Amino acid sequence: MFVAAEPFEEHLVLSVEDRVAPNKDEVLGKTVIPLQNIDRRLDYKPVNSRWYNLEKHVIVEGDQKKKEVKFSSRIHLRICLEGGYHVLDESTHYSSDLRPTAKQLWKPSIGVLELGILSAQGLLPMKTKDGRGTTDAYCVAKYGQKWVRTRTIIDSFAPKWNEQYTWEVYDPCTVITIGVFDNCHLQGGEKAAGTRDTRIGKVRIRLSTLETDRVYTHSYPLIVLLPSGVKKMGEVQLAVRFTCSSLLNILHMYSQPLLPKMHYLHPLSVMQLDNLRHQATQIVSMRLSRAEPPLRKEVVDMRKSKANFFRIMGVLSPLVAVGKWFDQICHWKNPLTTILIHxxxxxxxxxxxxxxxxxxxYLFLIGVWYFRWRPRQPPYMDTRLSHADTAHPDELDEEFDTFPTSRQPDIVRMRYDRLRSVAGRIQTVVGDLATQGERLQSLLSWRDPRATALFVTFCLVAAVVLYVTPFRVVAFLTGLYVLRHPRFRHKLPSVPLNFFRRLPARTDSML
Structure with missing residues (x-):
């Protein structure tokens, strides 16, 4: 599998080679296939195979030696452009687009996202110009397949952009990312021409945390993690509004699978996903570099921090509190409470x-009680959640070290890199566990108002139904459903599982 991007300018080049000696291959023939001529499919039905001619360049002896293309052989191929999968060109924790690649499979939009990039305040000097510090700031926003960039405000620590952009929304459980950068490619700066644009900070906003038809105007801190530690680079003021065309359509999305059907019917392996994501990121970087003005690779790169262990502890802390409370009940710390429990x-x-x-x-009453403390503003980058403000200098030195490391001899470097790789996999697993626990917490926290409203309504309906239905009947039907025959099971995820996967976690609030 490879990633191909419209308008399909490049060709598929396939060569057949003969290993004649170690590190020496001889080309027997190759074929060049234009991507426009390849069949496209929307499901897993096999496409027709075709024979392609293999051609070879040969040197013809004559008055003048020249190369000619001659028929070499034929090769039998089955090639297609997959339209049922979604190309994951960003992290699944804060993805901004979940649609399949084929436009025929796109469902109608459910709303409109409006973003106003107003201004920034308190920016720090990012470079020197004529012996004094200066900053030439611009913003980049990414949602779905649409990237936008503001104009560059030259030599200002409080730039005012006042630019507005809109996106069509196809899924509320998506995230828009806004990054602020310093333009290092303007004339006059005392830096090399190939210097990367410096990242000042970024903000992520999950659409499901926004109430519909409400304008959020808020200043978000711009925080970066440097080798010296956490540093606040200033603030950016944004205005965000999410307008939906139909509330029923949004509520219906919570019962749908997060990714297209092909990801569940014929899932891709982890190695394939990593490889395809890397290819997609490289293609996006190449396309943006040809924009006017160009957006370079540093705009596409997004780093992730290591605070998953503490996220797990945060999720488990309520369970620990319940255990301590039950221990107090058992030890009669409060006799009246213990008698009521008995x-x-x-x-x-x-x-x-x-x-x-x-x-x-009880869950319904807790959800109603917590309604008073629901978030009033979209969450932003949290240094305490990332535990970046308490990081040890050695940890920062390791994070900003090159990969492979450049600070150790060869043997130690190899072991050190292996250790980092294993630790990264463990952190991924721990992060996934933390995400599931945080989704459980978000059921009643009103961080996603629509999801919490659905869950609270379900709790009320379930309480009423179960009050009037005999418990033995409910237990009997539940057992039959759990033990049902495989022919009555569907390959797609169930509605409760789809709803749970769409609940917001705190990954989009991490640095």
Missing amino acids: VLFVILILYPELILPTIFL
């Missing part, structure tokens, strides 16, 4: 059909 325990033992409706009613 009474409740006896009631539930005598009437087991009240267990589930009581739990759902």
Whole structure:
């Protein structure tokens, strides 16, 4: 599998070679296939195979030696452009687009996202010009396949852009990313011509955390992690509004799979996903570098921090608190509370059909109680969540070290790189566990108002239904559903699983 981008300017070149000696191959023939001539498919039905001519350049002896293209052989190929998969050109934790590549499979948009990039304040000098510090700032915003860039405000620590952009929204569980950069390619700066544009800071906003038809005007801190530690580079003021065409369409999206069907019916391997994501990122970088003005590779790169262990501890802390509370109940720290718990325990033992409706009613009441403390503004970069402000200098030196490392001899470097690779995989697993726990926490936190409203409504309906339905009947039907025959199972994820995967985690708030 390879990543191909429209308008399909490049060709597929396939060569057949003979290994005649170690490190020496002889080309037997090759074929050049224009991508415009390749069949496209929307599902997993096999496409027709074709024979392609293999041609070879040969030197013809004559008055003048010249190269001619001669027929060499034929090769039988089955090639197609996959339209049912989504090209993952960004992290799945804060993806801005989840649609399949084929436009025929796109569903109608559910709303419009409006972004106003207003101004920045308190920017720090990023370079020197005529012996004094200066900053030439511009903003880049990315959502879906659309990248936008503001104009560059020259020599200003409080630039005012006042530019507005709009995007069509196809999925509310997506993230828009806004980055602020210093333009290092203007004349007059005392830096080399090939210097990368310096990243001043970035902001991510998850659309599902926004209330519909409400304008959010807020100043977000611009925080970066440098080898010397965390540093606040200033603030950027944004105005964001998410307008939906139909609330029912948005609520219906919470029951749909996050990715296109082909990712579940015929999933790609982890190695394929990593390879394809790398190819897609390189293509995006190449395309943006040809824009006017060009956007360079540093605009595409996004770093991730290592705070997953502390995220796990944050998720488990409520369970620890419940354990301590239950321990206090067992030790009669509060006699009145302990007596009430004993009474409740006896009631539930005598009437087991009240267990589930009581739990759902309790969750409903907690959700309503937490409504008062729902977030008023979209979350932004949190240094405490990333634990960047408490990082040890050795940890920062390791993070900003090159890969492979340049600070150790060859043998130690190899072992050090292997250790970092293993640690990265462990952090990925721990981060996934933290994400699942944070999604559970977001059920009642009103961070995603629509998801919490759906869950709270479900809890109320479930409480009412279970109050009037005999518990034994519910247990019997639940057992039959869990043990159902495979022919009655669907390959696509279930509605509860789709809803859970769409719940926001705190990964988009990490540096």
